[in-house]
Amino acid sequence: MTAVDDAGGRVDLGTARTGSMAIVRMMVGRNVRGIRRQPATFIPTLVMPIFFVITFSGAFGFAGRVFGNGNALSWYAPMAIIQGAAFAGVTIGFSTARDFETGFFDRFLLAPMSRLTLIGGALGAAVLRSVFTTTAVLVVATIGGVAVPGGALGVLSLYLAALGVSIAAALWGLGLVYRVQSTNVGPIIQVGIFVSIFLSTAQVPIAAMSGWLASVARVNPMTNILRMARAGFVPDQIAPPAGFGVGWSEMWPGLVALAGTIVVLGLFAIRGMRRLTP
Amino acid sequence: MTAASVPAAQAANRPQALRQSLQLSRRAVSSMLRQPQVLVPSLFFPLFFCALNAAAFDRITGAEPEFAAQFDSFLDFLLPATVLQGVLFGSTQAGTEMANDIEIGFFDRLLASPVSRTSILVGRLAGGALLGAAQALFFTGILTLFGASVKGGVGAVAVLVVVSSLLAVGIGGFGVTLGIRTGSAEAVQGAFPLIFVLMFTSSAFFPRDLMSGWYRAVATYNPISWILDSLRDLQTLGWSAEDALVAIVTAAGLAVLSIVVALGALRRRLRTTT
Numbered sequence: 294m295t296a297v298d299d300a301g302g303r304v305d306l307g308t309a310r311t312g313s314m315a316i317v318r319m320m321v322g323r324n325v326r327g328i329r330r331q332p333a334t335f336i337p338t339l340v341m342p343i344f345f346v347i348t349f350s351g352a353f354g355f356a357g358r359v360f361g362n363g364n365a366l367s368w369y370a371p372m373a374i375i376q377g378a379a380f381a382g383v384t385i386g387f388s389t390a391r392d393f394e395t396g397f398f399d400r401f402l403l404a405p406m407s408r409l410t411l412i413g414g415a416l417g418a419a420v421l422r423s424v425f426t427t428t429a430v431l432v433v434a435t436i437g438g439v440a441v442p443g444g445a446l447g448v449l450s451l452y453l454a455a456l457g458v459s460i461a462a463a464l465w466g467l468g469l470v471y472r473v474q475s476t477n478v479g480p481i482i483q484v485g486i487f488v489s490i491f492l493s494t495a496q497v498p499i500a501a502m503s504g505w506l507a508s509v510a511r512v513n514p515m516t517n518i519l520r521m522a523r524a525g526f527v528p529d530q531i532a533p534p535a536g537f538g539v540g541w542s543e544m545w546p547g548l549v550a551l552a553g554t555i556v557v558l559g560l561f562a563i564r565g566m567r568r569l570t571p
Numbered sequence: 572m573t574a575a576s577v578p579a580a581q582a583a584n585r586p587q588a589l590r591q592s593l594q595l596s597r598r599a600v601s602s603m604l605r606q607p608q609v610l611v612p613s614l615f616f617p618l619f620f621c622a623l624n625a626a627a628f629d630r631i632t633g634a635e636p637e638f639a640a641q642f643d644s645f646l647d648f649l650l651p652a653t654v655l656q657g658v659l660f661g662s663t664q665a666g667t668e669m670a671n672d673i674e675i676g677f678f679d680r681l682l683a684s685p686v687s688r689t690s691i692l693v694g695r696l697a698g699g700a701l702l703g704a705a706q707a708l709f710f711t712g713i714l715t716l717f718g719a720s721v722k723g724g725v726g727a728v729a730v731l732v733v734v735s736s737l738l739a740v741g742i743g744g745f746g747v748t749l750g751i752r753t754g755s756a757e758a759v760q761g762a763f764p765l766i767f768v769l770m771f772t773s774s775a776f777f778p779r780d781l782m783s784g785w786y787r788a789v790a791t792y793n794p795i796s797w798i799l800d801s802l803r804d805l806q807t808l809g810w811s812a813e814d815a816l817v818a819i820v821t822a823a824g825l826a827v828l829s830i831v832v833a834l835g836a837l838r839r840r841l842r843t844t845t
Contacts (some may be wrong), residue, residue: 350788
């Protein structure tokens with residue numbers, strides 16, 4: 294059984310012989326083709342993080358010492374990468390909302406395949422998009438003078454954090470879209486992402502904050518995720534590793550925060566999906 | 572009608588055009604009031620970013636002697652930027668509404684009626700100007716409650732209100748141009764990131780004196796910086812006719828430019844559709 298959407302994207306919706314992984318691959322492929330046909334839907338995901346890296350580091354270059362290694366760009370580049378990964382995840386929610394409005398998602402629901410496969414395909418696409426944005430922003434930041442003293446492990450922890458955030462953001466978007474089934478939910482999805490990122494150490498370290506923001510940032514899981522993402526870029530301010538490198542003490546709180554967020558938002562998305570097919 | 576009587580007829584129509592502009596402005600305002608959810612982002616986001624940035628950057632900037640000499644807090648620094656941010660976010664609505672009118676066919680009905688073509692544009696932009704003035708008073712009131720000061724007094728607030736209205740016309744005019752040319756509300760909303768860029772490459776959120784390199788150069792030539800820096804001087808150093816003039820003239824220049832561009836787009840659309 295094959296479905297063709299309005300944009301010409303073709304997806305084999307599965308026969309008895311088509312496995313879940315094959316369907317996930319096809320859905321990811323459809324998403325990639327969607328980017329090629331409508332690049333305008335993806336370009337902001339790429340441009341905005343690069344823009345943030347440039348503006349924030351340009352504006353706060355004078356306060357380099359506050360960011361640990363004297364270079365504001367090293368502080369802001371991982372933040373912009375995490376933000377780009379979150380946007381990459383969120384756009385999956387938007388494209389799913391469009392599928393609802395055009396009726397294409399109903400055809401997915403009629404197909405003889407596991408509903409979890411639909412979520413899996415969307416998450417696969419989110420991961421692929423975030424790999425692309427992460428690499429692009431990292432290249433721009435490197436050209437701009439960012440060094441990674443943490444080495445390969447530092448880059449790995451950055452990618453791990455970015456991929457985790459893209460999955461969490463996609464689950465958040467999907468959970469809302471499955472409930473509202475309209476592109477009108479877009480602003481709510483974006484506000485959720487903006488608030489969770491900016492109410493953390495996205496802009497400055499906790500020590501530099503004043504008032505209520507420091508209290509909120511301390512309990513926001515995004516703070517630990519950003520700490521993990523920055524592990525290879527700036528010295529950790531809470532528990533510096535011996536020498537300059539990526540320490541386990543910087544990694545495990547981020548991994549726990551990511552796992553917890555993904556589990557909670559995963560349940561949110563799955564429950565939303567179950568409402569669609571009682 | 573002879574050629575000689577045309578100017579006389581135009582003069583006689585002037586009060587009518589004014590009445591039509593007022594009617595269309597009223598329509599624009601009531602349309603905004605009927606959809607309060609559309610106004611929420613232009614009120615919520617500026618306040619959110621103001622609260623966030625005040626808490627994030629107060630210590631860093633306060634430690635810089637140049638900054639501390641003029642501003643009591645980062646909240647003081649952010650007041651004009653918060654107002655302008657709200658105005659810029661809100662003024663895209665004029666373009667979106669114009670595109671909606673085209674999409675639903677109301678624009679064609681206006682063209683079929685004996686309404687002045689300029690009134691269609693003026694009515695739409697006047698609604699945005701009123702919203703801009705209301706936003707200026709709203710944000711100034713809220714931030715003053717939280718400790719921001721306006722040393723320039725009532726005069727500085729009046730300039731802030733006038734500049735906000737002019738800027739709403741200026742940015743709204745560019746939105747309306749886009750709305751007229753594309754006839755698509757989605758295309759107008761898609762241009763929203765450009766406003767973000769305009770704000771972030773100015774001295775809106777970051778003190779220009781502390782910037783360096785090319786970023787400082789870009790901010791120096793951004794007209795939004797000229798407006799903001801003058802408003803900040805009025806707010807924190809006290810009343811100055813020169814600062815008031817710079818802010819008003821810059822905003823008025825943007826407004827005139829955008830009206831000229833929007834009128835050009837309107838004329839072009841009239842030529843192609845009639």
